[in-house]
Amino acid sequence: MGLGVFHRLIVSPLILLPPLVYAGGFHPHRYDFLPWGVRLILILVALDFSNFVGHWLGHKVSFLWRFHSVHHLDNHLDATTGFRVHAVEKIFFLPGKFAIVFALGAGTADLAMIETIGLCHAIFHHANIRLPERFEDWLSVFLTTPSSHRVHHHAELPYTDSNYGFIFSFWDRAFGTLRVNRMSRPIFGVNQRSQGAISENFSELFCEPFIHSISGTTTGENNAYSES
Ligand SMILES: [Zn+2]
Numbered sequence: 001m002g003l004g005v006f007h008r009l010i011v012s013p014l015i016l017l018p019p020l021v022y023a024g025g026f027h028p029h030r031y032d033f034l035p036w037g038v039r040l041i042l043i044l045v046a047l048d049f050s051n052f053v054g055h056w057l058g059h060k061v062s063f064l065w066r067f068h069s070v071h072h073l074d075n076h077l078d079a080t081t082g083f084r085v086h087a088v089e090k091i092f093f094l095p096g097k098f099a100i101v102f103a104l105g106a107g108t109a110d111l112a113m114i115e116t117i118g119l120c121h122a123i124f125h126h127a128n129i130r131l132p133e134r135f136e137d138w139l140s141v142f143l144t145t146p147s148s149h150r151v152h153h154h155a156e157l158p159y160t161d162s163n164y165g166f167i168f169s170f171w172d173r174a175f176g177t178l179r180v181n182r183m184s185r186p187i188f189g190v191n192q193r194s195q196g197a198i199s200e201n202f203s204e205l206f207c208e209p210f211i212h213s214i215s216g217t218t219t220g221e222n223n224a225y226s227e228s
Contacts, residue, residue, distance in 0.1 A: 001080055001083050001084075002202030002205075003070070003083065003084050003085060003086065003087070003202060003205060003206065004080075004082075004083025004084060004085060005083070006087060006202075006206070007083075007085050007086075007087040007090065008083075008119070010087075011087035011090070011091070012087075012090075012115075015087075015091060015094075016090060016091070016094060017111065017115075019094065019098055020094075020097060020098060020101050020106070020111055021108050021111065023098050023099075023101040023102035023106075024101045024102070024105060024106035024107055024108070024110065024111060025105075025107065025108070026102055026105070027105050030105045031104065031105050039104070039105075039106075039110070040110055040113065040114070042104060043100070043101070043104045043106045043110055043114060044114050044117065044167070045168065046100045046104060047097060047100055047101075047114060048165075048166055048167045048168050048171070049171060050093065050096045050097055050100055051093075051118075051166040051167075052164055052165055052166060052168075052171040052172075052175075053096070054092075054093040054096065055068075055164040055165075055166065056164045056175075056177070058089065059160070059161060059164070064089065064092060066209035067086040067088050067089035067092075067209045068086070068089055069190055069209075070084065070085075070086040070089075070205055070206075070208055070209065071084050071085055071086065071089075072153060072160070072189070072190050073189060073190055073205075073208075074153075074188060074189070075188050075189045076188065077126060077128060077150060077153050077186075077188045078126065078127060078128040079123045079124075079126055079127045079128070080126075081126040081153070082119075082122035082123045082125070082126040083122075084205075086205075086206070086209065088209070117167070118166070118167065121143075121144070121166070121167045122166070124146070125143075125144045125145060125146055125148075125149040126146070126149060127146050128146075129146055130146070130147075131145065131146065131147070133182075140169055140180075141169070141170075142168060142169060142170065143167065143168060143169055144163065144165040144166060144167060144168070144169050145169075147182055147183075148163045148165075148169060148178075148179075148180070149163060150183055150186050150188075151163050151179050151180075151181050151183065151186070152164065153186070153188045154183065154186050154187060154188065155187045155188060155189040155190060155191060156187070156191060157191075158179070159179065159181070159186075161177070162177050162178065162179035163177065163178060163179055164177055
């Protein structure tokens with residue numbers, strides 16, 4: 001929760017949001033011919049695609065995995081995992097979001113609403129809840145659901161390398177990374193890291209990517225999360 005508070009209340013308003021507000025207001029009336037709701041959905045979908053690509057890179061690029069793995073080190077997946085984000089990871093993906101917001105002209109109110117929708121959905125898809133199966137099957141056609149995201153947080157391959165979607169699930173369907181599996185007793189965490197091997201202390205988790213060499217990514221031979 002400390003990581004989430006630091007990201008949402010300090011890094012986001014001071015570092016991430018100002019350039020996006022600037023980018024969004026650059027041509028304020030460019031898309032006035034579109035109804036506000038349509039424009040908002042377009043921006044939401046475009047930013048969600050950038051989240052999908054950023055998440056995929058977070059697993060495939062060793063340096064980025066250093067920071068994203070802090071999110072995956074949680075051995076107990078629940079709504080609080082949605083807050084467990086290393087702020088530095090988000091800074092790396094700012095240029096992509098800047099380009100989208102600049103191109104589509106999002107206003108401050110749009111950005112605030114999209115941030116709120118994203119936070120609510122992060123809480124939802126990390127939640128330790130079980131939805132009625134038929135309802136979740138229907139919902140998962142469009143949205144990332146708790147069951148599908150549980151697969152992504154499994155400690156082992158090939159589960160971790162699937163279901164990268166943040167809000168929408170159709171990106172995984174389009175890029176072949178969707179894995180449907182209702183796990184009865186999933187094991188969460190990162191590969192060989194055993195239960196209790198990682199501190200849950202805020203400062204230690206924040207410093208983890210800087211003080212430990214995390215080899216490899218979730219793919220390939222060096223898929224272990226190892227200290228040096
Ligand atoms: Zn991930």
